[in-house]
Amino acid sequence: MTEAHPASRDFTIPEGCPVCAADLPVRVTASGPSGVCKHCGWLGRPVITVTHRGLSVSYEGARA
Ligand SMILES: [Zn+2]
Numbered sequence: 573m574t575e576a577h578p579a580s581r582d583f584t585i586p587e588g589c590p591v592c593a594a595d596l597p598v599r600v601t602a603s604g605p606s607g608v609c610k611h612c613g614w615l616g617r618p619v620i621t622v623t624h625r626g627l628s629v630s631y632e633g634a635r636a
Pocket residue numbers: 589590591592593594609610611612613614
């Protein structure tokens with residue numbers, strides 16, 4: 573892996589949007605992760621937790 577921009581990194585959570593289940597692009601910066609759905613415009617902060625079953629994605633601040 574090459575880290576061209578160590579201050580921030582982008583990734584996509586498959587079907588990560590809680591509103592429309594579209595792929596959710598997420599940008600992680602020093603201030604934390606933030607995601608904006610390109611499909612419906614949902615904005616929130618995904619919280620990714622590793623569990624025994626794999627990655628679990630939850631959200632906070634979505635109703636602010
Ligand atoms: Zn969406």
